[in-house]
Amino acid sequence: MFIKSWAYLFKHGDEAATLSLPPEITPDFDRSAIKDPKRLELIYLNEWITLTSSGSGNERNLRPCHKLKRHPNDEIVRATFGFTQEDIKKLREHVLLYKVDGDLTKPELHLSTFVLTYAYTITCIVKAKGGACPSVAVSFNVECMSHLDPSLPPTYFGSSIWFKGQRKGVLAGADEKIKARFAASKEPRLHAISVAGSPQLKFYESDFGLGRLKKVQIVEVSGIISMIDSPDGRGGVEVGLLLKKQEMENFATFLFQGLRNII
Template identity: 30%
Template sequence: MAMATLLETCRVLPPPTAELTVPLTFFDIRWIHFHPIRRLLFYDYPCSKEHFLDTLVPKLKQSLSLTLKHYLPLAGNLLYPLNIDDEKPVFRYVAGDSVSLTIAESSNGFDELVGNHARDADQFYDFVPEMPPVKLDEPNYKIVPVIALQVTLFPDSGICIGFANHHSIGDASSIVGFIRAWASITQHGGDDEFILTKQGDSSLPIFDRSVIKDPNGIDSIYWKVIRETPLKSSSFPLPTNRVRATFILHRADIKKLKDLVWAKKPGLVHVSSFVVTTSYVWTCFAKSGEELVADDVLEFFGFAVDTRARVDPPVPANYFGNCFGYGIAKIEHIKLVGEEGFVIAAEAIAEDIKNRVNNKDQVLKGAENWLSEFEKLSQVRILGVSGSPKFDLCSADFGWGRAKKLEVLSIDGENYSMSLCKSADSEGGLEIGLSLPKERMEAFAAIFADGLR
C-alpha cells in the first residue's frame, strides 16, 4: 500500500496579537484524557503538484494564520498544572505559539479512498497528523498542543484536509466553525467575508466562559477525579483491525422509516430523521454481532447533545468550547434484535429526547455524576454516535467546492461508534460511517440493505 510522502512540516503563527488565557469549564475538563478527535475532508479537485506547492499551499498558510487571529486558543496550548493542589488547567496563547501544519503527497487511489465500500481503516492514518507530544517546557506545567493540521495532495485527483484536535478545546460545533472559517478565508483571500456573513448563523467565536453557569462547582468535582490519572501523549490506534464503510439513507428511505414508526406509534413525537436513522443503524448493528448474547443483556445507545440552545439562559451559538450533554437509550438485547426492534429503538431514543434532552430543567440534571456514568457506560454494550448533520462540515469550501467525503477516524476506538453527516450525493439523505472488523461489516451491510427492502 502506497504511503503518504512528507513534503514539509511547518508552524503557522497568528498575526501579532495580545496574549489570552481561557479557563476550562466542567464541559471541557471531562475530556482532558480523551483521545484526539480526528477527521478527514476529501475534495475532488484535480491539480498538479506544481500548482499545489506554488499557489495553494502558500494561500492555505496565509489564510490559516488569519483564521487563528479569530481562534487564538487553537494556536495556544492547554496548560496542565503539575502542582495540582492549588490550580486548575487553562488554555493559554502567548506570542510565538503556533499550529503544526504538515504538507504531504500521496499516490494512493483517491477514488478508492472516497468510495463507500469497505476499505482498510489503517490506510487513512496517512492523511491525519499526529498530535504533537505533551511537553515539559515550563517548571509548573505540562504544555499540551490542542490541534494539528495536514494537507495531502493526490496529484491530478484531489486534496485531503486532515485535522486532529484535543477534545477539551472544543466540541463539533466549535471545530466545524473553525474549519469553515479557514475555508471561507482561503476562498475569499481575506477575512472580511467571514466577519460580515456571520458564517451560517453564528458570527465570530466567543471564548467568554461566564456564559456557562456552574453554580455547583462541577468543574472542581471533575478536576479532583481527572487529576488522579497521569497525562500522556496520544498515539494512533494502529493496527485497527477494522474496515471503514459508508452507508446512505436517502430521503425516501428516511420517510419510509418514519412512516413505519408512526404506523405503530401514532402518538410518538420527535420522530426526526436523526431518530429513525440512528435506531435503524442500532438495530442492524445489534443483529450483526457474531457472539452469543443473553436475552436480558442491556444494549445502550448514546449520543452527544449540543446544549447551547437547550439551557436557561441559552449559551450563544458562536460560543467556542465544549457545551454538550448526552442522550441515552437502553433496550434488552432480545427486544432490540426482535421483529419490532427498530420501532422499540425509535421510541426509546425519541422519548429520551422529549423528556430529557429537550427539557431545559433536565438536560444538565445530574451533571456532577457524568464522569462516573461514563465510566460505567464504557463497560457495557454500547453504540455511540459522532458528529451531527446539523454541523455540515462538508460545506467548508476552500474554493474547491463542497467536500466529496468526510471520514471520522475517531470512531476506530475500542467502543463502537457511528459517524453521521449530510449525504454529499443524496439531497435530503444522511451518510453513516462505520468502522468494524471485516466479518461484522459484511454482516451489517447485508442486514442494512435487506431491511430497507
C-alpha cells in the same frame, strides 16, 4: 462554526490575513459565561483520570483509554453507508405501522431523520455482532448552549454538549450522571454506542472556494457512529463506523436487506 470560519478564510486566500470574519462566524472565547457551581469540570476530569490511570503517577499522555484497545489480530475496517431521502421515508412509514403498548402509533409522532437513521444503524450493529452484545448502552449528545442559564451565544467557541436532555434543566443531576456514565464504561460486558455529528450541521455545504465538497469524514473511534448530511444535498444521510471485518460484512448485509424488505 469552526468549519465555516476555516472555509471562509480559505476561500478568500491572500485576503485572509487582513480579513475580518462575518459576525455570525466570529468565535466567542469568553469562558466567564460558563457557570459551574457544582464543579462538573473537576468531577469529569477526576473520573477520566481514574478511568485511564496506569498507576505511573504521570497521566498526561496520549494513550487511549482501555475501552479503545483491541486485540492485535483484529482486522478493523472503516466504511461509510449512504441513506437516501427515500430510504428514510420508508423507515418512517414502516415504524408508524407498528403498535406501541397495544395502541397504534399516533400519526403526529415526530420521527426525525436523525432518530430513524441512528436507531436503524444501532439495530444493524447489534445484529452484526451476534452474541457479542449481551448488554447495550445507547447515547447521543444534546447541544446545551441555548439551554444554559445564562445561555451562551451561538458563536461560543468550544464544546457545550451533554449526552441526555432533561425537562427540568439540561444539566439537572449532571454530577451524579457523570459518575454513573464512567462507571458504566468500566463494565466489560456493556457495549456502548454513541454518535458524532448530525445531518443538521450541513458539513457538505461548507464553501472552501473549490466547488462542492466531494468527501467529508469524521475520524471515528470504536463504538462511535458518525452521521452527516449526504454529499448530493438531497436530504440523505451518510453514516460512518469502525467494525471488525466480518462484523462490517454482516452489518452491510443486515442494512441493505432490511431496507429492501421494507415495503
